[in-house]
Amino acid sequence: xxxxFEQLRQTAEEQWEDLTTGDIPxxxxxxxxxxxxxxxxxxxxxxxxxxxGRELECRFVEVGCLGPCYAEPLVTVSLPGAATVxxxxxxxKAARKIAAYVAGGELPEDLAFATIGTDxxxxxxxxxxxxxxxxxxxxxxxxxxxxxxxxxxHSIARGAYSGLQRALELDRDARIEELDRSGLRxxxxxxxxVSRKWKFCIDAxxxxxxxxxxxxxxxxxxxxxxxxLEGDPHALLEGMIIAGLTIGAAEGYIYCRAEYPLALAxxxxxxxxxxxxxxxxxxxxxxxxxxxxxxxxxxxxxxCGEETALIASLEGRxxxxxxxxxxxxxxxxxxxxxxxxxVETLASVALIFQHGAAWYAEYGTTRSKGTKTFALVxxxxxxxxxxxxxxxxxxxxxxxxxxxxxxxxxxxxxxxxGPSGGCLPEEKLDIPVDYESLQxxxxxxxxxGIVVMDERTCMVDFARFFLDFAADESCGxxxxxxxxxxxxxxxxxxxxxxxxxxxxxELLEGLCHNVMRGSLCGLGATAxxxxxxxxRYFREEYVAHVESRTCPALACRxxxxxxxxxxxxxxxxxCAALCPVDGISGEKKDLHTIDAAVCIKCxxxxxxxxxxxxxxxxxxx
Amino acid sequence: xxxxxxxxxxxxxxxxxxxxxxLLQSVQESLGYLPPEALGTVAxxxxxxxxxxxxxxxxxxxxxxxxxxxxxxxVCRGTACHVGGAKFILEQLERTLGILEGxxxxxxxxxxxxxxxxxxxxxxxxISVNDEVSAKLTPMKxxxxxxxxxx
Numbered sequence: 001x002x003x004x005f006e007q008l009r010q011t012a013e014e015q016w017e018d019l020t021t022g023d024i025p026x027x028x029x030x031x032x033x034x035x036x037x038x039x040x041x042x043x044x045x046x047x048x049x050x051x052x053g054r055e056l057e058c059r060f061v062e063v064g065c066l067g068p069c070y071a072e073p074l075v076t077v078s079l080p081g082a083a084t085v086x087x088x089x090x091x092x093k094a095a096r097k098i099a100a101y102v103a104g105g106e107l108p109e110d111l112a113f114a115t116i117g118t119d120x121x122x123x124x125x126x127x128x129x130x131x132x133x134x135x136x137x138x139x140x141x142x143x144x145x146x147x148x149x150x151x152x153x154h155s156i157a158r159g160a161y162s163g164l165q166r167a168l169e170l171d172r173d174a175r176i177e178e179l180d181r182s183g184l185r186x187x188x189x190x191x192x193x194v195s196r197k198w199k200f201c202i203d204a205x206x207x208x209x210x211x212x213x214x215x216x217x218x219x220x221x222x223x224x225x226x227x228x229l230e231g232d233p234h235a236l237l238e239g240m241i242i243a244g245l246t247i248g249a250a251e252g253y254i255y256c257r258a259e260y261p262l263a264l265a266x267x268x269x270x271x272x273x274x275x276x277x278x279x280x281x282x283x284x285x286x287x288x289x290x291x292x293x294x295x296x297x298x299x300x301x302x303x304c305g306e307e308t309a310l311i312a313s314l315e316g317r318x319x320x321x322x323x324x325x326x327x328x329x330x331x332x333x334x335x336x337x338x339x340x341x342x343v344e345t346l347a348s349v350a351l352i353f354q355h356g357a358a359w360y361a362e363y364g365t366t367r368s369k370g371t372k373t374f375a376l377v378x379x380x381x382x383x384x385x386x387x388x389x390x391x392x393x394x395x396x397x398x399x400x401x402x403x404x405x406x407x408x409x410x411x412x413x414x415x416x417x418g419p420s421g422g423c424l425p426e427e428k429l430d431i432p433v434d435y436e437s438l439q440x441x442x443x444x445x446x447x448x449g450i451v452v453m454d455e456r457t458c459m460v461d462f463a464r465f466f467l468d469f470a471a472d473e474s475c476g477x478x479x480x481x482x483x484x485x486x487x488x489x490x491x492x493x494x495x496x497x498x499x500x501x502x503x504x505x506e507l508l509e510g511l512c513h514n515v516m517r518g519s520l521c522g523l524g525a526t527a528x529x530x531x532x533x534x535x536r537y538f539r540e541e542y543v544a545h546v547e548s549r550t551c552p553a554l555a556c557r558x559x560x561x562x563x564x565x566x567x568x569x570x571x572x573x574x575c576a577a578l579c580p581v582d583g584i585s586g587e588k589k590d591l592h593t594i595d596a597a598v599c600i601k602c603x604x605x606x607x608x609x610x611x612x613x614x615x616x617x618x619x620x621x
Numbered sequence: 622x623x624x625x626x627x628x629x630x631x632x633x634x635x636x637x638x639x640x641x642x643x644l645l646q647s648v649q650e651s652l653g654y655l656p657p658e659a660l661g662t663v664a665x666x667x668x669x670x671x672x673x674x675x676x677x678x679x680x681x682x683x684x685x686x687x688x689x690x691x692x693x694x695x696v697c698r699g700t701a702c703h704v705g706g707a708k709f710i711l712e713q714l715e716r717t718l719g720i721l722e723g724x725x726x727x728x729x730x731x732x733x734x735x736x737x738x739x740x741x742x743x744x745x746x747x748i749s750v751n752d753e754v755s756a757k758l759t760p761m762k763x764x765x766x767x768x769x770x771x772x
Contacts, residue, residue, distance in 0.1 A: 037741050037754035069743020221700030223740035258646070258683055259736060261752050299642055299681035302737060316641035316667070318680040377701035377742035384743045415700070449742075451700045465703050473737075475680075580713050580760035602709040602760055 002286035005165060008277060009156055016157030023080045025058040025102050030074040030145050032065035032230040033262050034223075038072035043095045047075070050099035058102060064231020066145025068132050069384040071113060074145065077102055083119035086127060087111045132382050135401050137363060139371045140347050141387045144231030149266050152273040155234035161279055163353030167242045168287050172202070175246050179349065181357035183369030188214055188305075188342030189420065189446045190522075191368070191435040194349070197339055200329035201247045204337035209249040212333065212340045213240055214310060215256035215263070218302040219418025220469065222449030224373040225343040227385050229256070229263035232347075233270035237293065239346030241274075241284055242353055244291045247339055251292055255310055258297045267295055302419075302473035306521045307332075307340045309475065320477045321521035342447065344373055363389035368434035378415075378451040381406045388433075395429040398452055409454035412553075413538070417446030419466045419473075420526030422533025423459060442533045444526070458555035459538040460545055463531045464492035470527035481524025484515035488531060496556045498621025500546040509535060550618050557601045558621040562594050564605075568613035575605035575614060627651070627659065631666045641667045645678055654685040682737070690725045690732035692770075694718070694750050699738030701745035706760075710746050711735065713760040717767045731767075 019026060029035070029044045044060070051058055066074050071088035075098060078084040085107065087098055097108040107121070114127040127133055147154035155161075167175055180195035201209060213236060217225040228235065236254070244252045256264055271293055274280045284291040296314055303309045304319040311333050313319035332338025341349075348370060352360045361369045368390040374397065377383045381403030388397060394414055398404065405411045413423045416433075422443035424431075431437045438445050453462065471485040491508055494500045512528035519525045535542060544550050551559035564575075564584075569591050576584040576592055583599050586592030594605070594614075606614035630647050634640040644663050649655055655678055664671040678684040696702075696711045711733075715721055718731050725732040741747045744756030748763070755766070 033739070033754060034741050034743055034756075037744055037747060037756040069741075072744070217740065218737060219700075220698065220703075220738035221742050222738070223742055226740040259739060296643070297646060298683075299646065300683035300737065301681050313642065314639070316637075316639040316669075316677070317673075318677055375742055377745065378704045383701070383745075418700070449700065451704060453704060457704060462704075465700070469698075469737075578759070578761045580709070580764050581716070600709070600712060602706065602712075604709075604760055 002165075002278070004278060005161065005285060008153075009162070012153035012156040015153055019059065019061075020078070025056070025080065026061060026078045027058060027102065028061045028063045028076045028145075030065055030072065031062045032227060033260075034065055034069045034227075035072045035074065036262075039091065040073035042092060043073045043075065043090050046092050046095040047099050050096055051102060054103050056103055061148050062150070063146060064144045064149050065227045065385060067136075067141065067227075067385040067387075068382060070382050074113075076116060083121050084116040085112050085121070085124070086114045086116055088113035131403065132384070132401055135392065135396055136387055137371050137389055138387050139351055140228065140235070140344055140373055141231070141385065143235065144227055144385075147232065149231055149233055150269050152234060152270065152277060155232065159354050160234045160350070161238050161285070163350045164238050164241055164279065164285055167246070167353045168285060172246055175242070175353075176202075178357050179352060182352045182360040183357075183364065183367075184345070184348055184352060184360070185368065185435065186342065187344035187348065187372065187447065189417065189444060191445060194341065194345060197329055197341070198243065198247050200327070201337045201339045204330040206337045208334075208336045209247050210333045210336055210338040211240060211244040211247060211249045211252040212310065212314070212338060213252065213254040213346055214305065214307070214340055214342045215254050216298045216305050216310065217257060217260075217343075217447065218305045219420075219447055219449045221377055221415075221451045222375045222418055222447050224375050224385060224448045226260050226263050228343055228347060228373070229260065230266050233266050234274065235347040235350055236343050237270055237274050237279070239341075239349035240293060241279060241291055242349055243339060243341065243346060245284060245287055245289055247337075249339075250290045251294070253314055253333070254293060254295045255298055255304070255314060256295060258299060264295065264297065271295070301475070302469075303475045303521070303523050306523060309521070310340065311338065318475070320475045321523075323520060344448075365391040365432060365434045367436060372433070372445070372448060374448040374450050376402050376450050376452070379406050379409065379454040379457070380404070380452040390434050391432040393430050393432055394424070394450075397433070397450065398429070402452065405452065405454045409456060411452070412455045412457060413453045413459060413462075415443075415451040415453070415462070415530070416449065417444035417529070418449045419469050420444060420522065420529055421446050421449075422529045423453075423462065423537065424533070425537040428537075442536060443529065456553055456555060458496070458551050458553040459534040459541045460492065460551075461496050461556055463534045464489065464496050466530040467492055467527065470523065474523065474527075478518070478520040478524065480515050480518030481520065481527065484511060484518070485524065485527050487511060488515065488528065492531070495542065495545045496551075496558070498545070498549055498556075498558045502543075502546050504546060505535070505539075505542055549621060554616045554618070559619060560601060561596060561617050561619040562599060562601065562603070562605060563615050563617055564592050564594055565613045565615055566591055568611045570611055570613070572611075574610070575608050578604050578608050580604065627662055631662070634666070636666055636668055638667055638669045641669060641674065641677055642681070645674070645684060649684060654688050656686075688725065688729065690729050692730060692750055693732050693734065694748060695734050695736040695739075696722075696748050697739045697741070697746065698735045699740075699742055699745070701742035702738075702747060705745040707746045709760050710748060710758050710763055713763045714748075714767065717764050717771070
């Protein structure tokens with residue numbers, strides 16, 4: 001195809017080979033947003049500082065997020081002739097020990113989390129054999145935490161843009177067919193077949209077409225797209241170029257949240273490099289067709305994840321949805337046929353063209369093919385970013401990969417699909433995660449957020465949290481959503497404050513159905529899901545709030561009080577030291593007491609007490 | 622706030638309505654907020670009515686009409702942070718900084734806001750201070766972090 005690309009690939013592969021198997025020690029540090037917030041930049045500084053003074057050449061590579069957020073900062077060390085070792089939770093002290101190892105010292109085995117690759121070290125598991133990785137299949141995320149996202153040659157050496165090259169060897173129909181055979185469905189939530197969406201756009205009349213990447217990852221509790229953009233931005237660009245050239249677009253827009261400054265910075269660098277390499281520009285990879293990508297920063301509106309609202313925002317207007325049809329595939333940006341795909345969808349497109357449809361469809365269920373990335377968070381022992389074949393059960397994800405509920409508490413519920421999804425109880429954990437099964441259970445796959453809750457979370461309060469979010473983010477265009485979410489919120493607030501009545505439950509249900517039916521867009525149509533699913537699976541909690549005026553989870557502030565037990569209190573004063581309002585007093589080694597007048601019921605004292613002396617008790621609102 | 626020096630900021634954008642949001646973002650980046658005069662300047666540059674500029678600016682949560690503190694403290698209100706007790710972090714910040722959500726301290730040092738989700742859910746609860754994220758917080762950690770800064 002193009003000699004230029006072949007040459008670039010060869011150089012990239014040689015350099016990658018040299019980096020990974022050469023004679024110079026290589027140290028990688030995960031410096032994506034999650035790594036940074038755990039102190040990765042300090043870790044990197046210490047490693048650099050410790051090794052700078054020595055007669056030793058070594059290479060530092062800043063990589064993206066490998067996935068296990070709970071174990072950040074993550075560092076790998078590859079010494080010539082030795083296995084690559086992954087170190088977890090590398091604080092400054094640990095960084096010093098690791099630096100000593102690089103300089104020829106003993107391997108600090110206690111810090112080693114796993115080995116990576118074929119070489120092994122007795123007593124240390126291989127990364128893919130560790131419990132957190134074992135059930136996972138890393139395809140979309142294969143480069144995250146492995147390559148330098150700021151260096152296009154790393155991506156190319158690992159296969160990037162070979163899918164684009166292969167796509168260009170096929171004609172348009174063959175590309176659509178390939179996509180169709182892969183069974184890829186939209187990863188943004190709705191699960192619409194990608195090949196059909198593209199076909200609609202191709203068939204729509206018009207001279208100008210657009211491809212838009214929805215990187216406005218607005219679901220609270222989800223960060224799959226952020227990690228991918230920060231760790232492997234070329235995966236998205238490649239998929240987007242394939243999409244653009246296939247539907248006949250000369251221009252593509254990435255609409256990314258402003259709350260992701262690092263992802264935006266990495267995207268800007270990646271686009272510049274892709275332009276330099278000729279993948280983007282007047283003649284994209286020798287296709288004879290121009291293709292350019294522009295990045296637009298979102299300005300903070302959840303509703304802009306809805307495609308017609310996103311388009312309005314790109315056009316410089318308030319991000320308000322409009323009725324469909326016409327669908328954007330027919331009339332989108334500036335009234336032109338437009339395809340909108342999410343980040344993971346487009347990254348999957350690149351994979352499909354790199355490896356073929358059959359390879360992609362190896363995993364998954366009959367109707368949901370491939371792998372899917374999820375953000376596994378909440379009260380789970382090993383929170384992080386995971387990628388599993390569709391059809392994996394929630395139980396496998398939460399208990400095998402996630403290590404179950406954190407700190408010995410009991411599992412209570414799992415929420416999927418963000419504010420548009422619902423909460424499932426323990427008995428639903430064995431359903432396979434695919435588009436249809438989740439929908440049957442009353443929730444949705446969504447973009448991939450999975451929030452685990454233990455018995456300390458009140459389900460009424462959890463529903464209230466999402467309605468608070470929905471009411472806040474409702475754009476205000478249609479009445480059912482603007483007014484309905486507000487009223488739902490009020491009723492839920494009443495219930496969690498002990499002011500609810502039995503008839504409120506019926507009112508809630510009726511209102512939920514009306515908001516779903518009457519709302520203009522997906523935001524309003526799905527906003528009641530958290531309420532409906534909690535009413536369906538956790539009704540007894542609602543009943544307890546309105547009938548016996550108790551919060552079974554001992555979570556709603558108006559229903560509880562904290563007391564210190566005389567028998568168990570040793571007077572260690574640990575709780576007093578951590579009480580944010582200084583509401584605990586007592587002499588050292590003597591019984592302490594909580595001043596109910598200032599207590600904010602944050603529960604820090606009861607979490608802190610190792611003697612079980614701080615009790616949460618029911619109180620009358 | 623002098624808006625006459627907005628020239629270089631504006632000139633980077635085409636004089637078309639679709640430049641409106643990037644224009645507002647750039648002006649806010651440069652001035653820290655959107656003073657009333659700036660809205661007029663932006664309207665003229667993007668060739669749209671002032672009412673539309675205000676309509677757009679007031680729609681998106683990113684835009685502010687009041688000056689903001691040197692340190693912008695944003696509490697994540699994402700789901701994982703909520704489950705992890707984000708409301709106690711927010712309340713603690715309100716007590717320690719002596720301001721409520723949406724306010725700025727009199728000395729213009731701190732502003733306190735909430736943000737939809739920082740995307741650091743694996744390390745909840747978290748906050749960001751001028752885009753730098755602190756994670757796995759407790760009310761006491763927050764109190765210590767900002768008590769020191771307040772002195």
